[in-house]
Amino acid sequence: SQTIHQWPATLVQPVGSPLSLECTVEGTSNPNLYWYRQAAGRGLQLLFYSVGIGQISSEVPQNLSASRPQDRQFILSSKKLLLSDSGFYLCAWSQYPDSGNTIYFGEGSWLTVV
Amino acid sequence: SQQGEEDPQALSIQEGENATMNCSYKTSINNLQWYRQNSGRGLVHLILIRSNEREKHSGRLRVTLDTSKKSSSLLITASRAADTASYFCATEETSGSRLTFGEGTQLTVNP
Numbered sequence: 001s002q003t004i005h006q007w008p009a010t011l012v013q014p015v016g017s018p019l020s021l022e023c024t025v026e027g028t029s030n031p032n033l034y035w036y037r038q039a040a041g042r043g044l045q046l047l048f049y050s051v052g053i054g055q056i057s058s059e060v061p062q063n064l065s066a067s068r069p070q071d072r073q074f075i076l077s078s079k080k081l082l083l084s085d086s087g088f089y090l091c092a093w094s095q096y097p098d099s100g101n102t103i104y105f106g107e108g109s110w111l112t113v114v
Numbered sequence: 115s116q117q118g119e120e121d122p123q124a125l126s127i128q129e130g131e132n133a134t135m136n137c138s139y140k141t142s143i144n145n146l147q148w149y150r151q152n153s154g155r156g157l158v159h160l161i162l163i164r165s166n167e168r169e170k171h172s173g174r175l176r177v178t179l180d181t182s183k184k185s186s187s188l189l190i191t192a193s194r195a196a197d198t199a200s201y202f203c204a205t206e207e208t209s210g211s212r213l214t215f216g217e218g219t220q221l222t223v224n225p
Contacts, residue, residue, distance in 0.1 A: 036215075043202060043217040044157075090156055100145050100164070100206065103213055105156035 002027035006091040006106035013113055019064075019078040021109050023091030026072065031093040033074040034103065035066055038088040050074060086113045118146075118203040118216030126222040133190040135219040137203030138183075144206045146179055146186050147213065151200045160188075160201075195225045 006023040013019060025031050032051055036044040046059045048066035056066050063082050067075045074091060091106040121136045137146070145164045149157040163170045163179045163186065170177045176189040190197055200220050204213040 041220075044215040046212065046214075049212060088154075092156075100162070102147070102159040102162065103149075103157075103204075104159070107156045108154070110154070 002093075002104065004091060004093055004104055004106045006089075006109055008109060009107065010110045011112070013081050013111065015083055015113055016080045019076070019081050019085070019111070021076040021089055021091070021111075023074045023076075023106055024072055025074075025093045028072070028093070028095065030071060031095060033068060033072075034090075034092040034094075035064075035074065035076045036090040036092060036105075038090060038108075040088075044090065048076070081113045083113050086111055118205050118214060120201070120203055120216045120219040122219060123217070124220045124222070126224065127193055129193060129195055129223055129225050131193055131223075133193050133197070133221055133223070135188045135201050135221070137186045137188070137216055139186075139203075139205045140184065141205075142208045143181075144208055146177075147204045147206070148175075148177060148186075148188050149202045149204060149215075151202065151218070153199070157202065190221075193221075193223045195223050197221060197223045 003026045034049045035047045038044050050056050050068045053068050064078050089109045092103045094101045094103045118137050118139045127133055145162055147162045148160045150160050151157045161172045161177050163177050174191045179186045200218040202215050202218045204215045206213055
């Protein structure tokens with residue numbers, strides 16, 4: 001069966017510090033990978049998605065970047081965090097091609113920028 | 115841009131009652147999906163309904179889709195306290211295969 005792991009679960013970082021959130025998927029190959037952000041009590045905002053190694057699409061301009069160094073690894077990064085980067089970050093995957101397929105989410109990472 | 119919009123934003127009912135949540139969207143879609151999120155957790159897929167389907171059932175869940183009105187509803191029958199969660203609709207537009215999520219409905223089922 002397929003599983004998705006993301007870490008760390010909780011992170012408190014000072015403004016201006018770097019960020020690295022990692023996500024790995026097991027039990028499948030060539031998945032579509034996603035990073036979402038969720039503000040408190042709100043819906044999900046798609047930040048990045050990837051259909052293959054090294055292929056990253058950004059949905060919104062921001063202080064964040066994503067990389068996919070391996071087929072089932074997706075990393076969300078920032079060189080210098082802003083207060084507005086605080087939120088709940090969710091990694092997710094779906095089977096390629098993803099039309100009509102379910103998206104499977106990780107348990108999320110709480111980021112607080114202080 | 116926001117595609118799906120859930121209504122109501124919050125719903126509080128008693129155990130045993132039915133809960134109905136609605137979702138409206140703006141563009142043509144391939145399918146519409148409903149997800150559930152327990153507080154502070156990831157989302158879990160509940161049900162998918164395709165654009166050529168009008169109604170779908172899964173256990174205590176019933177989903178309807180009206181493409182002419184660009185709307186969907188999620189009905190949870192005989193609700194339980196464990197159904198307390200946020201429920202999100204997500205649409206897959208015909209113009210692209212990525213899902214767009216709504217803002218969610220916070221459902222509270224009181225024991």
